[in-house]
Amino acid sequence: MDLSAINPALLIASLMVAATPILLAAIGELVAERSGVLNLGVEGMMITGAVCGFVIAVESGSPWLGFAGAAAGGAALALLFALLTQVALANQVASGLALTLFGLGLSALIGQGYVGIKPPRFARLDIPVLGDLPVVGRLLFGHDPMLYLAIALVAGVWALLRFSRAGLILRAVGENHDAAHALGYKVVRIRILAILFGGACAGLGGAYISLVRVPQWTEGMTAGVGWIALALVVFASWKPWRVLLGAWLFGGITVLQLNLQAAGVAIPVEYLAMSPYVVTILVLVILSADKSRAPAALGRIFHASQ
Amino acid sequence: MKFTSLLASTAMALGLATSAMAQDDKVKVGFIYVGPIGDGGYTYEHNQGRLAVMEEFGDKAETTYVESVPEGPDAERVMTQMALDGADLIFATSFGFMDATVNTAKKFPDVKFEHATGYKTAPNLAIYNARFYEGRAVLGHIAGNMTESNIIGYIGSYPIPEVLRGINSAYIHAKKVNPDVQFKIVWAYTWFDPAKEADAAKVLIEQGADVILQHTDSTAPLAAAEAAGNVIGFGQASDMAEYKDGPRVSSIIDNWGPYYIERVGKVLDGTWETADTWAGIGDGMVQIGEITDRVPEDVKAEALALMDTIASGAYHPFTGPLNKQDGTQWLAEGEVAEDQALLGMDFFVEGIDAEIPK
Numbered sequence: 001m002d003l004s005a006i007n008p009a010l011l012i013a014s015l016m017v018a019a020t021p022i023l024l025a026a027i028g029e030l031v032a033e034r035s036g037v038l039n040l041g042v043e044g045m046m047i048t049g050a051v052c053g054f055v056i057a058v059e060s061g062s063p064w065l066g067f068a069g070a071a072a073g074g075a076a077l078a079l080l081f082a083l084l085t086q087v088a089l090a091n092q093v094a095s096g097l098a099l100t101l102f103g104l105g106l107s108a109l110i111g112q113g114y115v116g117i118k119p120p121r122f123a124r125l126d127i128p129v130l131g132d133l134p135v136v137g138r139l140l141f142g143h144d145p146m147l148y149l150a151i152a153l154v155a156g157v158w159a160l161l162r163f164s165r166a167g168l169i170l171r172a173v174g175e176n177h178d179a180a181h182a183l184g185y186k187v188v189r190i191r192i193l194a195i196l197f198g199g200a201c202a203g204l205g206g207a208y209i210s211l212v213r214v215p216q217w218t219e220g221m222t223a224g225v226g227w228i229a230l231a232l233v234v235f236a237s238w239k240p241w242r243v244l245l246g247a248w249l250f251g252g253i254t255v256l257q258l259n260l261q262a263a264g265v266a267i268p269v270e271y272l273a274m275s276p277y278v279v280t281i282l283v284l285v286i287l288s289a290d291k292s293r294a295p296a297a298l299g300r301i302f303h304a305s306q
Numbered sequence: 307m308k309f310t311s312l313l314a315s316t317a318m319a320l321g322l323a324t325s326a327m328a329q330d331d332k333v334k335v336g337f338i339y340v341g342p343i344g345d346g347g348y349t350y351e352h353n354q355g356r357l358a359v360m361e362e363f364g365d366k367a368e369t370t371y372v373e374s375v376p377e378g379p380d381a382e383r384v385m386t387q388m389a390l391d392g393a394d395l396i397f398a399t400s401f402g403f404m405d406a407t408v409n410t411a412k413k414f415p416d417v418k419f420e421h422a423t424g425y426k427t428a429p430n431l432a433i434y435n436a437r438f439y440e441g442r443a444v445l446g447h448i449a450g451n452m453t454e455s456n457i458i459g460y461i462g463s464y465p466i467p468e469v470l471r472g473i474n475s476a477y478i479h480a481k482k483v484n485p486d487v488q489f490k491i492v493w494a495y496t497w498f499d500p501a502k503e504a505d506a507a508k509v510l511i512e513q514g515a516d517v518i519l520q521h522t523d524s525t526a527p528l529a530a531a532e533a534a535g536n537v538i539g540f541g542q543a544s545d546m547a548e549y550k551d552g553p554r555v556s557s558i559i560d561n562w563g564p565y566y567i568e569r570v571g572k573v574l575d576g577t578w579e580t581a582d583t584w585a586g587i588g589d590g591m592v593q594i595g596e597i598t599d600r601v602p603e604d605v606k607a608e609a610l611a612l613m614d615t616i617a618s619g620a621y622h623p624f625t626g627p628l629n630k631q632d633g634t635q636w637l638a639e640g641e642v643a644e645d646q647a648l649l650g651m652d653f654f655v656e657g658i659d660a661e662i663p664k
Contacts, residue, residue: 005490005513005514006512006513007512007513010512011512014508014509014512018505115342115344115345115346116344116345116346116350116525118529118548121533209501213501213504214500214501214504214526214529215529216500216504216524216525216526216529218342218345218498218499218500218524219342219374221500221501223499223501254505255505255509258492258505258506258509259509259512259513261491261492261493261509262459262490262491262492262506262509262510262513263490263513264490264659264660264661268663268664269493269495269663270663273495
């Protein structure tokens with residue numbers, strides 16, 4: 001056992017990378033849920049985003065176009081969900097599950113010719129002076145642009161929900177859609193926009209896996225990350241900064257357990273492998289002991305006639 | 307009811323038709339793979355073997371395959387379906403298919419089965435394996451010479467004898483040329499999961515490894531090595547030549563084609579019998595991929611010489627004196643490991659500072 005082999009700065013830097021897909025998907029889902037829509041299709045939208053992003057990046061040679069395509073792909077799948085639940089008034093739980101299964105199948109179909117191909121490289125930011133600082137340089141200034149975008153999204157969503165009129169309306173729709181409707185807000189339109197935002201974010205999260213973290217395309221490569229993002233939103237009590245905390249915690253322990261293994265710590269691998277789940281849930285459950293609760297209209301169907 | 311019985315009789319008629327066809331000089335061969343054929347590694351090479359069979363026999367051999375079959379009961383379902391569809395010979399190409407293959411072989415005594423890397427046989431179930439540890443000796447030799455940090459990272463799949471043999475063989479030969487070498491081992495608990503393999507490779511690199519050896523099937527560790535810059539790695543199971551300009555300095559290649567052709571041929575001329583094949587570099591089942599210019603000339607020459615002595619049988623990678631990890635003697639001076647001991651290997655050799663997960 002040699003714990004000194006673990007470099008804390010590198011550990012934190014790589015936990016931020018490991019957490020980014022979860023963070024992106026979770027912040028999108030948070031917005032959807034705050035508007036009162038429970039979309040269980042996060043995994044399906046992520047994997048669709050992963051394959052769309054990969055295919056477009058490979059064909060165009062530009063990772064940026066790939067990410068744009070991933071957001072579009074995720075949003076397109078989310079639009080299907082929006083049509084089902086907001087226009088056809090289908091059950092949200094069933095539609096969401098169907099969306100995940102559909103997304104997994106569709107992505108496998110689209111990605112058939114793309115297994116084993118190398119995508120174009122998505123370079124890390126190279127900031128001249130700041131990036132060369134010891135420890136801090138690698139930690140704060142040595143990442144790829146998408147990682148900063150994810151954190152900026154969290155901050156943006158937080159500010160929007162807390163300080164803006166749009167955020168207030170979104171929350172009103174999620175708490176009591178009948179009252180919001182009575183006040184003249186377009187409940188269905190607002191929800192569709194929130195669902196699309198959620199889909200685009202999930203798509204970006206998926207593409208982050210296929211273009212940056214791995215980078216490669218394989219069937220089912222999101223491997224349940226969408227479900228973790230979904231759970232994270234609940235355990236984070238629908239609060240953006242807690243989603244960030246939860247994602248970093250989860251990513252951190254995932255990376256740490258591999259580090260401990262490589263350093264030869266004599267803890268059975270099975271315990272190490274389940275530790276990210278246990279610790280993340282534990283911490284967030286303790287945090288959510290305060291008064292926070294789910295949006296009151298979460299998962300309920302709205303129709304203007306009622 | 308009428309419709310289903312109609313379906314059933316059609317299915318039966320089709321089944322009869324295919325088995326009748328099988329008797330007139332045609333053979334139907336099924337393959338089940340643990341990963342996708344596009345993994346660029348292990349499954350890719352098995353599929354190359356399948357293509358070689360098709361090329362060799364043309365119309366006489368019809369092949370089918372199912373990819374990404376999970377190890378466990380689902381494999382039994384897939385093989386049962388293949389047998390029902392009239393397959394004469396089925397290749398189950400991963401260790402974890404073992405019990406499923408044994409069960410299916412019992413159910414279909416007239417169908418012939420071949421299981422890769424396992425140890426259970428039956429009158430209609432043969433096993434075949436490659437002596438990958440011979441190739442690992444050569445890779446270990448190169449790795450020991452190439453490392454500057456003296457830390458070699460090893461991504462293991464499952465702690466089974468097959469993988470432990472590889473780690474021990476690589477370690478022994480790395481240590482021989484570099485007494486300070488240290489192995490760091492991460493178990494991925496999967497044969498194929500690019501995300502996990504990439505994470506494992508990144509962690510090993512962060513902990514100072516500048517050479518990565520892998521016993522998992524995807525090219526993700528090589529991609530991680532390439533991103534890190536001054537890290538080298540090896541192609542696993544397949545040449546992985548697309549990383550030749552980058553981190554890949556050599557590779558260990560599984561060459562199944564000749565074996566598959568031989569066995570299918572035996573089914574065709576009716577001489578197929580159960581067998582236990584364990585072939586290595588000398589038989590051509592294990593090959594070493596081109597050693598790139600990143601490796602110094604003298605190291606390359608030594609590696610090739612080592613390969614030749616193993617191929618000719620003059621040298622066995624597990625030759626004493628060798629101790630087990632706990633310091634007890636395993637092989638005395640000049641003693642060579644027996645196959646039975648290698649097949650059941652459940653320990654690390656002396657010097658490896660890691661524990662085998664239970």
